[in-house]
Amino acid sequence: MTRSLFPTQEIGSLAKPRWQIQGQRSEPLDEPAREELRSWDARVGFATELPALRDALLDGRPRDASPDAVRDLGALFGLRFLETTGLDRVYDGEARRIEMYEYPIRQMHGFRFGGHVRSFDSKYYLKAAVTSEVRLDHPYHVEEFDYVKRHAHAEPKLPITGPYTLADWSYNEHYLALQPGWKGRSARRAAQHEFVVDLARRAVRPTLSALIDAGCRVIQIDEPSAGTHPDEAAIVVDGFNAATEGLDAEFTMHICYSNYADLLPTLLEAKRCRQWAWEFANRDSAGHDGYAVLKALVEYGDTRDVGLGVADVHRDTVESPEVVAERVRRAAKYLGDPSRIWVNPDCGLRTRSLSVARAKLESVVQGAALARADFENPRR
């Protein structure tokens, strides 16, 4: 497929609309939720595709709006929300997912949830321990993808949590117990390697295979943990390679809030990764060039595409199209090849309001267009 310069893509989740949360609980929508549904329908045109369901929600008839139907409508909203910004690659804003760890783990055998761990202050998360060999109950995300495929106008791209992150966010009991003697640093490293590769082979790869059979062509493997232990970059790579072995799709790897230089050059051994989708905008401020690390890819001779984070997902301030275009031009200069760049937000936008997320995505698309025009009609 021939693409124009600087195609655009989404990266992850959107905030759940109020109407979806209330609707899924079979609660009658309150007025702010009704207004939210009406106004976004007017802007992106999704509920008009399912008028009976829309009317049931707006008229306060939850019995005529099953949770499953509301979930479908949430996915359709996410899809149209992203498509109507003009993005080239989209998904559904992960409308059916609550988070990216517990759901995949619950589709597997071999794990036990043992209680809550504090993330910070009074925020906690459930963390499972792997207590026996990992086994997949059934491939996940397939029905979700099928819905997107049937309704998408733009090219769909599915995000899925990678094996290294799933392992890093779990306690390793089973594989550590298999290590002889004292469970020190080297034993822990060896056990983690076995765990990650087992997860990749026995759970993630069969899921990816099922998704590809369902028609999924572009898959983003999310490894937000990749930078947590920089000395485990080889395990990240082995997990990625095991998960994608023998599979034919366009795989990308999303990493964020990490020191990428610490992971290089080991990370470049991820054989079937076609694109590095990384966060950059968050670190591009106050005299610090967030994109300079791209020079390291060139120094190592890596020629893969780069998903360029140009919008910070942790700030409400919306980057102007001009700022986005400047970031794209700067990255193109560092890479020496503009055709390698995809333009996207740093990460999922779920922590921003829908209005801010929308404005940031519109800016991403407009900024990419500005940069494109510059390259196609260079000023003399």
Next chain:
Amino acid sequence: MIVRTGLTGAFPRSEALVSATRDLDRGRTTVDAVEELYVRTETEVLGLEHRLGFDEGTAGYLRWPDLFRPFAETWEGFTVGPLTRWLETNTFYRQPILLAPPGRTPGAIAARLPAPLRAAPEASRVLLPGPYSFAVMLENRSGETEPALIHRLGRLLGDEVRELRGLGFSTFLFSEPQLVVRPPEGPRAEAVVAGYRAVQSALNGGTSIVWTYGADARPGFPLLDRLPVSVVGVDLAETEVDQLPVGPSRIGLGLGVVDSRTTLEEDPAEVARVVREAQSRRHANTVWLGPGGPLDLLPWEPATRKLHVLPAVRQALTERSP
């Protein structure tokens, strides 16, 4: 061999406390109800520590949101900053931002110690941030150089120790992951020694424990062996025992033998073997055993279960001792 045991960091909140604090955030319960549960749970942790035969109790430090918050919220010169990753984990702390040279607020930290400790200070272990980790994990906008700040924080913590000694506390554990994660050199290393000298001068016969974790301690040993403290602890999940320096040390030997990164329970016989090896390398008469670092990386139930290895190891070691 004399074996002493105890917690070396915060203990996790119980599932009931998790629910209650979440409910409080959502306006579904009252401050008084949560306070009552805190007191009950602190008493429960202290009871567990007593049953396990620990030499001092901590009551878990369940209310402290992170190691630095009580200081960032009460000492002069600080404000509470953004969420920041805690070492190589998926937990976070709010980074203290230092806007001016710091100053302590008398009584503020004592007031934030777990209530059951204040009732029995002589049997308690006070957990505090170490001056070096505090200095390098905050954002320093005060204009003070890092060595000067490390030294100043050491002096302030010394003043804190002096005040707490006056209230009857005698055992102080300083949490110092950064001494092994980013071992200081040159003027920073000298500032660490000077900082602990200030603490030592305030101890008045008390015990000071520096507890390291989060990385292999080997690069930190030259400095650790110079610290003017009673005990230095090393996390044996990070430092291989056969890499510990050989030879007698004038500082007591602390060993982290319970790993807070896995729910897998340690084998007491294997732990005892490793402790004996460490003791023979360092020629220590007394070893201080505890978790490698704060146990609040685990949920309540596995953390409680894993602590039972400590009395089992103590028994194994003392039975075999001549």
